Amino acid sequence: EMQLVESGGGLVQPGGSLRLSCAASGFTFSNYGMNWVRQAPGKGLEWVSYISSSSSTIYYADSVKGRFTISRDNTKNSLYLQMNSLRAEDTAVYYCARDIGVEFDPWGQGTLVTVSS
Protein backbone atom coordinates (compact mmCIF):
# COMPACT_ATOMS: atom_id res chain seq x y z
CA GLU A 1 0.00 0.00 0.00
CA MET A 2 1.31 3.41 -0.94
CA GLN A 3 1.78 5.67 2.04
CA LEU A 4 3.13 9.11 2.87
CA VAL A 5 3.69 10.13 6.47
CA GLU A 6 4.55 13.72 7.41
CA SER A 7 6.28 14.78 10.60
CA GLY A 8 8.01 17.78 12.10
CA GLY A 9 5.12 20.14 12.61
CA GLY A 10 4.59 22.09 15.78
CA LEU A 11 4.43 25.51 17.40
CA VAL A 12 7.08 28.02 16.38
CA GLN A 13 7.49 31.74 17.00
CA PRO A 14 7.31 34.27 14.17
CA GLY A 15 10.70 34.48 12.47
CA GLY A 16 11.57 30.95 13.52
CA SER A 17 12.38 27.85 11.51
CA LEU A 18 11.00 24.36 11.17
CA ARG A 19 11.85 21.35 9.03
CA LEU A 20 9.09 19.06 7.82
CA SER A 21 9.71 15.50 6.68
CA CYS A 22 7.64 13.14 4.58
CA ALA A 23 8.42 9.41 4.61
CA ALA A 24 7.28 7.45 1.58
CA SER A 25 6.57 3.73 1.28
CA GLY A 26 4.80 1.34 -1.04
CA PHE A 27 6.10 2.82 -4.31
CA THR A 28 9.43 3.62 -5.97
CA PHE A 29 9.98 7.06 -4.46
CA SER A 30 12.89 7.94 -6.74
CA ASN A 31 10.67 7.72 -9.84
CA TYR A 32 8.28 10.51 -8.90
CA GLY A 33 8.14 14.22 -8.41
CA MET A 34 6.78 15.32 -5.06
CA ASN A 35 4.84 18.30 -3.77
CA TRP A 36 4.03 20.15 -0.59
CA VAL A 37 0.52 21.57 -0.28
CA ARG A 38 -0.81 23.51 2.71
CA GLN A 39 -4.20 24.37 4.11
CA ALA A 40 -4.70 27.20 6.57
CA PRO A 41 -7.37 26.60 9.22
CA GLY A 42 -10.79 26.75 7.61
CA LYS A 43 -9.33 27.69 4.24
CA GLY A 44 -8.69 26.05 0.89
CA LEU A 45 -5.71 24.19 -0.53
CA GLU A 46 -2.58 26.09 -1.51
CA TRP A 47 0.21 24.46 -3.50
CA VAL A 48 3.59 25.30 -1.91
CA SER A 49 6.44 23.58 -3.73
CA TYR A 50 7.46 20.87 -6.19
CA ILE A 51 10.65 18.85 -6.63
CA SER A 52 11.32 16.51 -9.52
CA SER A 53 12.44 12.91 -9.07
CA SER A 54 16.12 13.77 -9.47
CA SER A 55 15.88 17.15 -7.70
CA SER A 56 16.84 18.85 -10.97
CA THR A 57 13.64 20.90 -11.15
CA ILE A 58 12.19 22.83 -8.23
CA TYR A 59 9.31 25.28 -8.06
CA TYR A 60 7.91 27.42 -5.26
CA ALA A 61 4.79 29.45 -4.71
CA ASP A 62 5.52 33.18 -4.60
CA SER A 63 4.26 33.25 -1.01
CA VAL A 64 7.17 31.09 0.20
CA LYS A 65 9.92 31.80 -2.33
CA GLY A 66 13.17 32.75 -0.63
CA ARG A 67 12.02 31.42 2.76
CA PHE A 68 11.24 27.74 2.14
CA THR A 69 13.51 25.08 0.63
CA ILE A 70 12.30 21.76 -0.68
CA SER A 71 14.66 18.78 -0.88
CA ARG A 72 14.62 15.01 -1.02
CA ASP A 73 16.79 12.02 -0.21
CA ASN A 74 15.98 9.14 -2.54
CA THR A 75 18.19 6.78 -0.53
CA LYS A 76 15.93 7.38 2.46
CA ASN A 77 12.62 7.65 0.54
CA SER A 78 12.12 11.02 2.17
CA LEU A 79 10.97 14.50 1.22
CA TYR A 80 11.73 17.62 3.22
CA LEU A 81 10.59 21.21 3.56
CA GLN A 82 12.90 23.62 5.37
CA MET A 83 10.84 26.61 6.47
CA ASN A 84 12.64 29.77 7.60
CA SER A 85 11.45 33.26 8.55
CA LEU A 86 8.06 31.85 9.44
CA ARG A 87 5.06 34.17 9.57
CA ALA A 88 1.64 33.88 11.15
CA GLU A 89 0.17 33.38 7.67
CA ASP A 90 2.25 30.19 7.28
CA THR A 91 0.07 28.54 9.93
CA ALA A 92 -1.49 25.56 8.20
CA VAL A 93 -1.66 21.81 7.85
CA TYR A 94 1.12 20.82 5.48
CA TYR A 95 0.59 17.82 3.21
CA CYS A 96 3.09 16.02 1.03
CA ALA A 97 1.71 14.47 -2.15
CA ARG A 98 3.11 12.38 -4.96
CA ASP A 99 2.90 13.93 -8.43
CA ILE A 100 1.99 11.49 -11.18
CA GLY A 101 1.60 14.13 -13.84
CA VAL A 102 -2.17 14.29 -13.96
CA GLU A 103 -3.02 14.28 -10.28
CA PHE A 104 -1.59 14.30 -6.77
CA ASP A 105 -1.92 10.81 -5.32
CA PRO A 106 -1.49 9.71 -2.64
CA TRP A 107 -1.42 12.43 -0.01
CA GLY A 108 -0.08 12.18 3.51
CA GLN A 109 -2.24 12.77 6.55
CA GLY A 110 -0.74 16.21 7.10
CA THR A 111 1.25 17.88 9.85
CA LEU A 112 0.14 21.07 11.59
CA VAL A 113 2.45 24.07 11.72
CA THR A 114 1.40 26.88 14.04
CA VAL A 115 3.30 30.18 13.95
CA SER A 116 2.50 32.20 17.02
CA SER A 117 4.16 34.03 19.87
Next chain:
Amino acid sequence: DIQMTQSPSTLSASVGDRVTITCRASQSISSWLAWYQQKPGKAPKVLIYKASSLESGVPSRFSGSGSGTEFTLTISSLQPDDFATYYCQQYNSYPRTFGQGTKVEIK
Protein backbone atom coordinates in the same frame (compact mmCIF):
# COMPACT_ATOMS: atom_id res chain seq x y z
CA ASP B 1 -0.18 32.31 -12.86
CA ILE B 2 -3.39 30.55 -13.84
CA GLN B 3 -6.33 31.42 -11.60
CA MET B 4 -8.99 28.78 -10.93
CA THR B 5 -12.47 29.95 -9.95
CA GLN B 6 -15.08 27.54 -8.65
CA SER B 7 -18.80 28.13 -8.32
CA PRO B 8 -20.75 27.99 -6.20
CA SER B 9 -18.72 28.32 -3.00
CA THR B 10 -21.42 26.49 -1.05
CA LEU B 11 -24.14 24.23 -2.31
CA SER B 12 -27.07 22.88 -0.30
CA ALA B 13 -28.55 19.69 -1.65
CA SER B 14 -30.50 16.60 -0.64
CA VAL B 15 -29.68 12.93 -0.98
CA GLY B 16 -30.57 11.85 -4.50
CA ASP B 17 -30.08 15.29 -6.06
CA ARG B 18 -28.00 15.85 -9.17
CA VAL B 19 -25.21 18.26 -8.31
CA THR B 20 -22.97 20.26 -10.64
CA ILE B 21 -19.88 22.25 -9.67
CA THR B 22 -18.16 24.55 -12.14
CA CYS B 23 -14.48 25.43 -12.40
CA ARG B 24 -13.15 28.13 -14.68
CA ALA B 25 -9.50 28.70 -15.59
CA SER B 26 -8.13 32.16 -16.34
CA GLN B 27 -6.51 30.77 -19.50
CA SER B 28 -6.74 27.57 -21.46
CA ILE B 29 -5.45 24.47 -19.67
CA SER B 30 -6.57 21.96 -22.33
CA SER B 31 -7.77 18.98 -20.26
CA TRP B 32 -5.17 19.28 -17.55
CA LEU B 33 -7.61 19.38 -14.66
CA ALA B 34 -8.21 17.20 -11.62
CA TRP B 35 -11.03 17.15 -9.06
CA TYR B 36 -10.53 16.26 -5.39
CA GLN B 37 -12.90 15.54 -2.53
CA GLN B 38 -11.94 16.50 1.00
CA LYS B 39 -13.70 15.63 4.24
CA PRO B 40 -13.02 17.44 7.54
CA GLY B 41 -9.70 16.49 9.10
CA LYS B 42 -8.71 14.33 6.13
CA ALA B 43 -6.39 14.70 3.17
CA PRO B 44 -7.91 15.34 -0.26
CA LYS B 45 -8.74 12.34 -2.41
CA VAL B 46 -8.63 12.44 -6.20
CA LEU B 47 -11.90 11.77 -8.02
CA ILE B 48 -11.26 12.80 -11.63
CA TYR B 49 -8.08 13.41 -13.63
CA LYS B 50 -7.52 14.77 -17.15
CA ALA B 51 -10.88 16.55 -16.80
CA SER B 52 -13.04 13.49 -17.41
CA SER B 53 -11.19 10.31 -16.41
CA LEU B 54 -12.61 8.59 -13.35
CA GLU B 55 -10.02 7.56 -10.77
CA SER B 56 -9.99 3.84 -10.02
CA GLY B 57 -12.32 2.97 -7.16
CA VAL B 58 -14.37 6.17 -7.40
CA PRO B 59 -18.13 5.58 -7.78
CA SER B 60 -19.52 6.07 -11.26
CA ARG B 61 -21.99 8.70 -10.01
CA PHE B 62 -19.04 11.13 -10.24
CA SER B 63 -18.21 12.48 -13.67
CA GLY B 64 -16.17 15.32 -15.09
CA SER B 65 -16.35 17.23 -18.34
CA GLY B 66 -14.93 20.25 -20.11
CA SER B 67 -11.78 21.48 -21.75
CA GLY B 68 -10.00 24.76 -22.31
CA THR B 69 -11.29 27.07 -19.58
CA GLU B 70 -14.64 25.62 -18.49
CA PHE B 71 -15.01 22.42 -16.48
CA THR B 72 -17.73 20.71 -14.48
CA LEU B 73 -17.91 18.03 -11.84
CA THR B 74 -21.27 16.27 -11.67
CA ILE B 75 -22.60 13.94 -9.01
CA SER B 76 -25.55 12.18 -10.62
CA SER B 77 -27.32 11.15 -7.41
CA LEU B 78 -25.93 12.63 -4.20
CA GLN B 79 -25.23 10.09 -1.46
CA PRO B 80 -24.71 10.71 2.27
CA ASP B 81 -20.98 10.01 1.88
CA ASP B 82 -20.66 12.79 -0.71
CA PHE B 83 -21.19 15.71 1.66
CA ALA B 84 -17.72 17.23 1.57
CA THR B 85 -15.66 20.00 -0.01
CA TYR B 86 -14.58 19.67 -3.64
CA TYR B 87 -11.56 21.31 -5.27
CA CYS B 88 -10.42 21.59 -8.86
CA GLN B 89 -6.71 21.84 -9.70
CA GLN B 90 -4.99 22.73 -12.95
CA TYR B 91 -2.03 20.72 -14.23
CA ASN B 92 -1.13 22.88 -17.20
CA SER B 93 1.68 24.78 -15.52
CA TYR B 94 3.30 25.74 -12.23
CA PRO B 95 2.13 26.94 -9.80
CA ARG B 96 -0.36 24.07 -9.63
CA THR B 97 -3.29 26.25 -8.57
CA PHE B 98 -6.44 25.01 -6.87
CA GLY B 99 -9.92 26.44 -6.98
CA GLN B 100 -11.17 27.94 -3.72
CA GLY B 101 -13.40 24.94 -3.04
CA THR B 102 -17.11 24.12 -3.10
CA LYS B 103 -18.70 22.85 0.10
CA VAL B 104 -21.61 20.51 -0.49
CA GLU B 105 -23.94 20.69 2.51
CA ILE B 106 -27.05 18.81 3.53
CA LYS B 107 -30.22 20.71 2.68
